[in-house]
Amino acid sequence: MDPTRVHALIVGIETYAAGRSWDLPGPARDALALRRLLLSAGVPEANVRLHLAPLPSFAPDAPYACAAHATLRSTLVNGLPSARGDILWVWWGGHGVLDRAGHLRLFCADATTADKLGVDLESALARYRSDAVPGFTEQLWIVDACESFEEALAFREQLPANPLPVEHRSLAHRQTVLRAAGRGRIAVNDPVRATGLFSDILLGLLADRQSELPALPDPEELFSAVRVRIAALRAAGHTTQYPEIWLHSPERTEILPSAEPAAGRRPDVQGFPLSPLKRVVDALMSYPLVADPVARQVMVAALSPRITGTLPRHPKARTDVTGVVSALARRHPEALRDLFEAVVSLDDDPRRQQELANALQELIATHERPHGMR
Numbered sequence: 416m417d418p419t420r421v422h423a424l425i426v427g428i429e430t431y432a433a434g435r436s437w438d439l440p441g442p443a444r445d446a447l448a449l450r451r452l453l454l455s456a457g458v459p460e461a462n463v464r465l466h467l468a469p470l471p472s473f474a475p476d477a478p479y480a481c482a483a484h485a486t487l488r489s490t491l492v493n494g495l496p497s498a499r500g501d502i503l504w505v506w507w508g509g510h511g512v513l514d515r516a517g518h519l520r521l522f523c524a525d526a527t528t529a530d531k532l533g534v535d536l537e538s539a540l541a542r543y544r545s546d547a548v549p550g551f552t553e554q555l556w557i558v559d560a561c562e563s564f565e566e567a568l569a570f571r572e573q574l575p576a577n578p579l580p581v582e583h584r585s586l587a588h589r590q591t592v593l594r595a596a597g598r599g600r601i602a603v604n605d606p607v608r609a610t611g612l613f614s615d616i617l618l619g620l621l622a623d624r625q626s627e628l629p630a631l632p633d634p635e636e637l638f639s640a641v642r643v644r645i646a647a648l649r650a651a652g653h654t655t656q657y658p659e660i661w662l663h664s665p666e667r668t669e670i671l672p673s674a675e676p677a678a679g680r681r682p683d684v685q686g687f688p689l690s691p692l693k694r695v696v697d698a699l700m701s702y703p704l705v706a707d708p709v710a711r712q713v714m715v716a717a718l719s720p721r722i723t724g725t726l727p728r729h730p731k732a733r734t735d736v737t738g739v740v741s742a743l744a745r746r747h748p749e750a751l752r753d754l755f756e757a758v759v760s761l762d763d764d765p766r767r768q769q770e771l772a773n774a775l776q777e778l779i780a781t782h783e784r785p786h787g788m789r
Contacts, residue, residue: 418457421629422500422551424490425450428468428482428509432525439789440606442508443469445559445614447477449506452621456628462500464490468509468524473609482509484523484532491539492579496548502631503543503551508614510789511536511560513598514574521560531574538578544590544663547582554590555631559611561789562596569745590663591634593617593641595789597657601776602789611789612654616644634660638671652773691778692741698771699736702762706732710761715739717757722747744778751775 427446431437450463468482469475480486495503510522511533519536526532536558543554565574595613596602603612610618620640624632638660648654660671704710711732715723725746727738743750755775759768 416630417501418629419459419462420499420501421453421458421504422462422464422495422498422502423450423453423458423504423506424464424466424495425504426466426482426487426507426509426521428522428524429470429473430468430524431510431522432527434528437510437526438470439510439604440470440473440609441604441611441614442559442789443467443473443475444609445508445611445618446506447475448618449504449621450477452618452625453504453629456625458629462498464494466490482524484525484534487523487534488579491534491542495551496543498550500550501552502629503554504629504631505554505556507536507557508559508611508789511558511562511596511602512565512568512574513562514565517598519558519560519562519594520565520574521558531570533574533577535576535578538581540590540592540661540663541581541584542579544585544588545582546585546587547580548588552588553631554588555634556590556592557617558592559595559602559614559617559789561601562594562598563601564599567599586665588663589665590661591631592661592663593634593638594659594661595656597659600656602656603654604789612648613641613645613656613658616641634662635671652769655773655777691774692737692744694774695740695771695778696733696737698767698774699740699758700733701767701770702758702764704758704761705736708732711735714754714757714761717760718743718750718753722750740778748779751779 425446427442429439429441429443446465446467450465453463454460465477465479466482466487467475467479507521512520514520518538520533521536522531522533540556542548543551595611605612620637621628621632641658645654645656645658662669662671699705704714708730715726726742729735729738743754755771758771
């Protein structure tokens with residue numbers, strides 16, 4: 416294993432042109448942690464392309480390039496393919512969304528709400544499996560980003576098509592892709608520790624395998640260890656994500672999802688999974704106070720007067736709760752947290768509180784991208 420034949424593209428985006436509501440503490444720190452692992456394994460610093468958009472409160476301890484769309488696209492299209500190497504590490508941490516074609520779009524630092532500039536992961540993977548990239552026969556791509564459905568986020572316009580150019584397909588490359596969230600799900604971020612849940616687990620596993628680096632780890636063994644840890648966190652109610660591993664090689668092309676049945680999503684009587692809205696309504700209806708119109712009014716009155724005057728109300732408890740939650744999710748998703756605080760202040764039963772928290776987290780993920788999610 417010659418470390419000089421190893422290259423890496425490492426991206427960590429914490430701040431976006433879209434504004435502070437998109438701030439995401441963690442990806443730049445995670446990116447630097449991987450860089451340190453590769454450098455300590457002998458990879459030349461010149462072989463590690465580091466692209467960051469750190470929050471103003473964080474000062475990286477290494478030189479880096481910007482993470483704007485034009486810069487990253489140029490690196491992917493022109494810079495990396497011209498490098499001479501056998502092994503490629505790609506790490507990307509930041510915001511993402513699953514577009515209507517099923518492609519994961521990774522937003523760049525200059526993305527705005529009006530122009531959501533990003534990289535189409537599927538087209539990047541296709542390019543790096545083609546003869547546009549003569550080297551890098553062994554590739555590992557690690558992506559810690561949400562895969563919420565584009566339509567669920569209520570964008571005013573569909574994401575524009577912006578694929579990378581792909582040349583003649585080739586059978587020369589072995590490509591492994593580790594994706595944090597799973598189709599339609601969020602990737603949890605820990606803003607206090609400033610790290611992604613998935614990134615933190617992977618970095619720990621890679622540190623345990625330090626002696627084997629910079630060679631690529633056994634992808635299925637690594638994924639198995641990730642899956643066990645994510646499953647434990649999911650069972651504890653800390654996440655709803657289901658990481659996936661994508662394998663592309665001359666002998667094999669398949670997606671290996673998390674093997675466990677979905678946790679936290681109770682089936683309804685027909686055996687279908689509950690929608691996020693229905694799950695929240697069921698969780699609220701489990702509280703005895705919700706059946707009392709006076710207590711229900713106290714719960715709603717805890718919200719901002721600016722919001723309560725716009726909510727549809729109904730004398731029947733379930734109809735009332737469904738209307739209130741649906742309206743909040745569409746127009747004021749941030750107020751769902753206030754609704755949670757009001758309910759648990761009136762009834763602090765821990766079992767009901769946990770189910771309501773999990774249900775609201777899932778519903779919020781389909782309507783906004785809060786600080787704790789990627």
